[in-house]
Amino acid sequence: METNVANSVVTHAFCMVTPAIRSRVHFFPSAGTTSGHYPVACELTLFGKGIERRSVRLEGGRLNQPDGIRLEDAFPALENEGSGLCGLEIVFECPQGRINLSSSRLVVEIVSPQFSLSYGAAPFQSTFADTTDGEVAAHASRSLVGVALQDGSATPSLVVVNSTTELLRPEFWHSARDGEAPLQLGTVAPNSVVEFPLDEALCKNAEGRETLWGAAVIEKMWGTSNWGLGGTVCYMLHRDPVSKRPMSVCAL
Amino acid sequence: MTSSDIKSIKSHFWIAAAPFFSSTILVASGSSGVAGETIEAQCELFDVDGTPIQRFQVEFPSREVGIIEVEPFMAGLKMQSGIIQGHLAVQSRAGTTHLCRQQVGDRADILTAPRGLKSREMSFMPLLLGGRREHLVVVVSTGPEDAQVVIRLLYGSRSPEWTVQIPGNGCRVVSLEHELLATFDDSSWHKGVMQGYLRISPRSQSAVVCQMVERLPGETEEHQSYRSVSSW
Numbered sequence: 001m002e003t004n005v006a007n008s009v010v011t012h013a014f015c016m017v018t019p020a021i022r023s024r025v026h027f028f029p030s031a032g033t034t035s036g037h038y039p040v041a042c043e044l045t046l047f048g049k050g051i052e053r054r055s056v057r058l059e060g061g062r063l064n065q066p067d068g069i070r071l072e073d074a075f076p077a078l079e080n081e082g083s084g085l086c087g088l089e090i091v092f093e094c095p096q097g098r099i100n101l102s103s104s105r106l107v108v109e110i111v112s113p114q115f116s117l118s119y120g121a122a123p124f125q126s127t128f129a130d131t132t133d134g135e136v137a138a139h140a141s142r143s144l145v146g147v148a149l150q151d152g153s154a155t156p157s158l159v160v161v162n163s164t165t166e167l168l169r170p171e172f173w174h175s176a177r178d179g180e181a182p183l184q185l186g187t188v189a190p191n192s193v194v195e196f197p198l199d200e201a202l203c204k205n206a207e208g209r210e211t212l213w214g215a216a217v218i219e220k221m222w223g224t225s226n227w228g229l230g231g232t233v234c235y236m237l238h239r240d241p242v243s244k245r246p247m248s249v250c251a252l
Numbered sequence: 253m254t255s256s257d258i259k260s261i262k263s264h265f266w267i268a269a270a271p272f273f274s275s276t277i278l279v280a281s282g283s284s285g286v287a288g289e290t291i292e293a294q295c296e297l298f299d300v301d302g303t304p305i306q307r308f309q310v311e312f313p314s315r316e317v318g319i320i321e322v323e324p325f326m327a328g329l330k331m332q333s334g335i336i337q338g339h340l341a342v343q344s345r346a347g348t349t350h351l352c353r354q355q356v357g358d359r360a361d362i363l364t365a366p367r368g369l370k371s372r373e374m375s376f377m378p379l380l381l382g383g384r385r386e387h388l389v390v391v392v393s394t395g396p397e398d399a400q401v402v403i404r405l406l407y408g409s410r411s412p413e414w415t416v417q418i419p420g421n422g423c424r425v426v427s428l429e430h431e432l433l434a435t436f437d438d439s440s441w442h443k444g445v446m447q448g449y450l451r452i453s454p455r456s457q458s459a460v461v462c463q464m465v466e467r468l469p470g471e472t473e474e475h476q477s478y479r480s481v482s483s484w
Contacts, residue, residue: 033372066449105484180284222282
């Protein structure tokens with residue numbers, strides 16, 4: 001039985017691609033307090049509806065040295081393919097076996113002439129779990145809590161990034177009059193990203209709250225990552241309710 | 253977000269006051285709880301120098317998202333860099349999530365609790381230098397000891413570095429362009445817009461949390477906008 005190895009770590013995120021919207025990805029390979037400039041390779045994989053899954057490997061990265069790339073530079077043919085939300089899988093690898101890269105960070109920047117948004121991707125996880133008989137163990141279950149805010153300047157949605165080859169059905173719960181109730185969400189196809197608007201599913205029948213900034217619906221949803229296998233990440237996305245511009249993104 | 257023990261979780265936020273800023277903390281648990289169950293959030297507010305200003309407790313039904321509007325507790329906070337500001341520590345039971353809705357001007361950002369950085373750990377923030385953009389770097393000391401933070405800016409082939417002191421439990425706002433870069437003998441960043449990265453690392457016992465407020469220029473002063481971003 002092998003122990004966890006964290007010199008190879010992975011995270012998943014999403015970006016937006018339209019003729020007017022561009023995405024950049026910023027990396028920060030880090031190993032806690034380790035200060036050496038060890039080489040770190042980055043493998044960037046793109047997938048999504050109507051987009052052929054493909055990867056590029058970026059060499060030349062160094063531990064503790066931030067860097068970034070425009071998505072259209074990494075995948076030049078992207079603008080001729082589908083538009084909308086795309087999934088990203090990012091793997092950092094360091095040849096030094098003792099380097100633990102799990103404190104590395106990834107920031108996705110989505111820019112258009114009208115807006116700019118940056119968000120931090122979900123924390124990196126080791127690409128290896130405890131292995132027994134060569135079989136990768138189930139992805140450790142995590143508790144996921146999301147807060148959805150709906151008011152005059154924000155409307156919420158849940159973005160599910162599925163980089164697996166399985167059809168997934170996200171399982172979340174929310175507070176109901178008599179306890180809790182499952183949130184009615186659809187399925188997420190393999191290698192795709194789906195945005196589930198929460199204005200109807202979560203906020204429609206919720207009581208409004210009076211705040212210092214005005215009336216708002218503020219609801220929570222929760223679940224575990226059991227349904228997600230190892231290659232799934234969820235984000236809470238808030239958009240401007242009128243222009244639909246993305247305003248903020250939080251990893252669950 | 254840092255856990256102080258296995259039964260509770262503690263987050264540290266930079267908060268700033270009206271008229272230009274407004275901060276609201278959101279607390280949510282991962283269940284609906286049993287009927288009548290409540291969640292308590294213990295809050296401690298410090299001014300920029302780390303002096304305790306207020307200690308208060310907010311209780312709300314566990315089936316709801318707790319909303320902590322900080323504004324009524326902010327009397328007594330000092331002004332630094334033209335902003336009335338402070339450090340709010342929020343503690344609640346394990347399994348809860350803390351977020352901050354931070355309004356800057358007309359824009360509201362929802363920020364997850366910033367990651368605490370211990371001595372020699374590092375975080376980074378991508379930014380665009382030049383083009384009349386301005387960046388306010390915010391550092392909060394999460395413990396009673398004074399904190400020392402090394403801020404390195406990497407752009408082009410340059411990488412100037414500055415050290416900023418933060419009083420224990422206090423916070424500091426530093427203008428990247430007007431206070432830090434003004435002391436560096438290079439003006440190439442003025443010409444056009446270039447990608448840069450801030451790399452932040454504490455050199456002291458106290459952990460710190462960081463964020464940045466960015467001013468984005470518009471065609472006119474009315475069209476300029478602001479946004480808050482966490483450090484990552």
